[in-house]
Amino acid sequence: MNIIKDFLLQLTLTITPVFIYYTFITEKIKSDKSRKVLFSIIWGISILLCMSFPVSFGQNARLDLRIIPLLFGSLYGGLWPSIFLSALIIFYRLHFGISIGFYNTVLVLILSLPVILIFQKSFSRSKRDKRVKIAVSLSFYYSLFGLTIFIILRGFSKNYLMVQMIELIFAVIVTYFFTILIETIREIHNLRVEMQNTERLRVISELTSVFAHEIRNPMQATRGFLQLLNDPDLPLNKKEYIKISIEELDRANEIINDFLSFGKPSVNNDEKVDVGYQLRRVVNIIQSYSLHHNVKIHTDINEDCWMYANHQKLNQSFINILKNAIESMPNGGIVWITCTSTDDGYIKITIQDQGIGMTKKQIDRLGSPFYSLKESGTGLGMMVSFQIVRSFKGKIQVNSEKDRGTEFIILLPRIS
Known part of the structure; x- marks a missing residue:
């Protein structure tokens, strides 16, 4: 024995x-x-x-x-x-x-x-x-x-x-x-x-129609200005028309690049990432979607908020949370986004909406698989967001009141 x-x-x-x-x-x-x-x-x-x-x-x-x-x-x-x-x-x-x-x-x-x-x-x-x-x-x-x-x-x-x-x-x-x-x-x-990749593709499919509309707008504006440039009786502000056309094409190109970057399969390597810059890119991606839902996005994003992370996964977590905030306001409203550095070594991102809000019981179940407040929702998007933030040694706090809106506070470890 x-x-x-x-x-x-x-x-x-x-x-x-x-x-x-x-x-x-x-x-x-x-x-x-x-x-x-x-x-x-x-x-x-x-x-x-x-x-x-x-x-x-x-x-x-x-x-x-x-x-x-x-x-x-x-x-x-x-x-x-x-x-x-x-x-x-x-x-x-x-x-x-x-x-x-x-x-x-x-x-x-x-x-x-x-x-x-x-x-x-x-x-x-x-x-x-x-x-x-x-x-x-x-x-x-x-x-x-x-x-x-x-x-x-x-x-x-x-x-x-x-x-x-x-x-x-x-x-x-x-x-x-x-x-x-x-x-x-x-x-x-x-x-x-x-x-995570499946959830990203699902979000892309939902945003595609709005993206197509957003890209079509600068293309149509550019086409109109080109038609004006072909007019022999064009007034003297020809340079202004060319400038606007170039700006519209650049805006369409930027939207396409952000969209493609979000759709790429993520790699596992972490790198030094400016969270404020990535948050602006996310706002650029989601802007047309928010306008489609009659929602305005107000931002207050500080510079030099650096951390080690996978920027694709970080953006995915931001888009999932921001998309939920937009969809929580069926009659439109405002989403406030802030990004600041805290004294205790964290980057604090706040996403606050004027939506339907949640009860304490609903908050406790948030992030659980297949739990969603939307009729067609799977709950996987929020679960993936929670997992991504935790994988970066971060934390998510949720404050909400029924019919008073919801506030997501994301704390991520900052590097100097």
């Missing part, structure tokens, strides 16, 4: 770093390279913990579940993480002295790691079910190979064989459940990204 307890401790030491990574870190790291480095470090910590508290039995015989972090680090990370983790195992095992166990470790790694790397490319291209089969098979192969080398170097013993079989069973079972857990988390993360 003590051996079983030791293996359960090994299981805890293996799963804890992984749980910490997927719970607190994976959503905050956007760069794939940084994520891979941090992932390798986490698996390395898991290996060190497993090797520091091994299952000891017989004469200086030691076993642990280092295969789990090594296997997943290699399958999900690729060549360099696998080399890093293998070197870590060898050097840390050397710390305990050169013995039969050290030779056993080196031999198993030399003969098993190439096989894992051969299957790594197939693993990365496969779907979930096949990935589970590959991971479990490699875990069984590694453990069985380690058992064979162990018997060759130490000789056959019934007690040794029993402990080795327990280690093999534990390794295979833990690999099976770990693979399913990791694949499930990855699927949930991908679904979030797809949901």
Whole structure:
């Protein structure tokens, strides 16, 4: 029973770093390279913990579940993480002295790691079910190979064989459940990204007709001025007509650029972003939509409100909230938008409307999936906005009274 307890401790030491990574870190790291480095470090910590508290039995015989972090680090990370983790195992095992166990470790790694790397490319291209089969098979192969080398170097013993079989069973079972857990988390993360892109396309489809009308206006004005320029009896203000035509074309081009920028699939890299500038772009995108609903937008946006963020996702959250504010005023009204820097290191964006407002119960449910106050609403837009703001380590506060309007206060971490 003590051996079983030791293996359960090994299981805890293996799963804890992984749980910490997927719970607190994976959503905050956007760069794939940084994520891979941090992932390798986490698996390395898991290996060190497993090797520091091994299952000891017989004469200086030691076993642990280092295969789990090594296997997943290699399958999900690729060549360099696998080399890093293998070197870590060898050097840390050397710390305990050169013995039969050290030779056993080196031999198993030399003969098993190439096989894992051969299957790594197939693993990365496969779907979930096949990935589970590959991971479990490699875990069984590694453990069985380690058992064979162990018997060759130490000789056959019934007690040794029993402990080795327990280690093999534990390794295979833990690999099976770990693979399913990791694949499930990855699927949930991908679904979030797809949901954000789907919501963006839905908003685009709703704004398209208004955009077409807004673009048509400067085009018609320009066409009219060009017709006037063709008139031989044109008065002396020809330059003024040309200037207005160019301005109208530039305005149409700006609207198209903002619209296309909003529609692009978002990338994961964060960059230094001027929130005030992005907020003005959002107002430019939504301006025609607001006029179509007889809603005026008043802004008071300060300069130099900088933060690290993905500007496409940031704009998406602003557009979702601003669009809801406009649609909450069926009879028209005013939306006030402010952007200022606070003394406690935040950028404070306020979006306030004169709409139908919400009760305390409705505010508490705001941001929940499929909860919307609109008859045709899905609630996903507001949920996506909340998720985006939180991913930037920001906060959203909502103040509202029934039939008195709603105020959204968005707090985002500012950089100097």
